[in-house]
Amino acid sequence: QVQLQQSGPGLVKSSETLSLACTVSGASISGYYWSWIRQPPGKGLEWIGYIYSSGSTDYNPSLKSRVTISEDTPKNQFSLELSSLTAADTAVYYCARHNSAGAFEIWGQGTMVTVSS
Amino acid sequence: DIQMTQSPSSLSASVGDRVTITCRTSQSISKFLDWYHQKPGKAPNLLISAASNLQSGVPSRFSGGGSGTDFTLTISSLQPEDFATYYCQQSFTTPYIFGQGTKLEIK
Numbered sequence: 001q002v003q004l005q006q007s008g009p010g011l012v013k014s015s016e017t018l019s020l021a022c023t024v025s026g027a028s029i030s031g032y033y034w035s036w037i038r039q040p041p042g043k044g045l046e047w048i049g050y051i052y053s054s055g056s057t058d059y060n061p062s063l064k065s066r067v068t069i070s071e072d073t074p075k076n077q078f079s080l081e082l083s084s085l086t087a088a089d090t091a092v093y094y095c096a097r098h099n100s101a102g103a104f105e106i107w108g109q110g111t112m113v114t115v116s117s
Numbered sequence: 118d119i120q121m122t123q124s125p126s127s128l129s130a131s132v133g134d135r136v137t138i139t140c141r142t143s144q145s146i147s148k149f150l151d152w153y154h155q156k157p158g159k160a161p162n163l164l165i166s167a168a169s170n171l172q173s174g175v176p177s178r179f180s181g182g183g184s185g186t187d188f189t190l191t192i193s194s195l196q197p198e199d200f201a202t203y204y205c206q207q208s209f210t211t212p213y214i215f216g217q218g219t220k221l222e223i224k
Binding site for chain 1: 118162216218
């Protein structure tokens with residue numbers, strides 16, 4: 001059974017950089033697409049970006065200048081960095097695995113991140 | 118970017134009712150349309166992939182249809198556990214975009 005376990009801080013300061021990790025168990029990260037998605041309180045879902053096991057990435061243009069997604073194959077995990085944080089970045093952040101049709105079939109538990117001034 | 122229009126934004130229904138949620142895209146996405154439901158405090162859960170492929174473990178009362186720009190999610194007989202928020206999402210091209218959501222509430 002594939003599981004995604006997220007880790008990282010729940011409170012970060014404005015203008016700083018958020019770092020979250022997603023550790024995969026029950027499957028290798030190789031050969032799959034892995035995404036980060038976020039959801040501001042009471043609002044809808046926003047795709048942040050993905051990484052493919054070869055290390056190739058694609059980001060939402062709305063966040064591209066501030067986002068880096070990377071992978072650590074030995075640790076079987078991938079990570080998100082989001083820089084220059086503002087209050088608008090306050091959200092629940094999720095990691096997820098894509099299925100062969102591109103849908104997000106498996107999700108992490110979510111991390112509530114609050115950006116404080 | 119592809120625009121998603123999901124309707125209705127909220128829906129009140131009773132156990133046993135048949136309900137349909139629609140999703141329209143601003144350009145053709147073939148069948149690259151997925152449906153999720155989400156309960157408060159939980160991650161979204163994939164129900165249907167590629168417009169009509171029911172995910173393993175999802176009850177058969179859920180069905181999806183459509184192609185091109187118009188898609189539907191139908192629940193044939195609502196059960197108490199189905200009251201949640203539903204989202205469509207296009208997986209045709211990046212940036213992947215979600216619909217605004219439909220909150221399904223008990224009448």
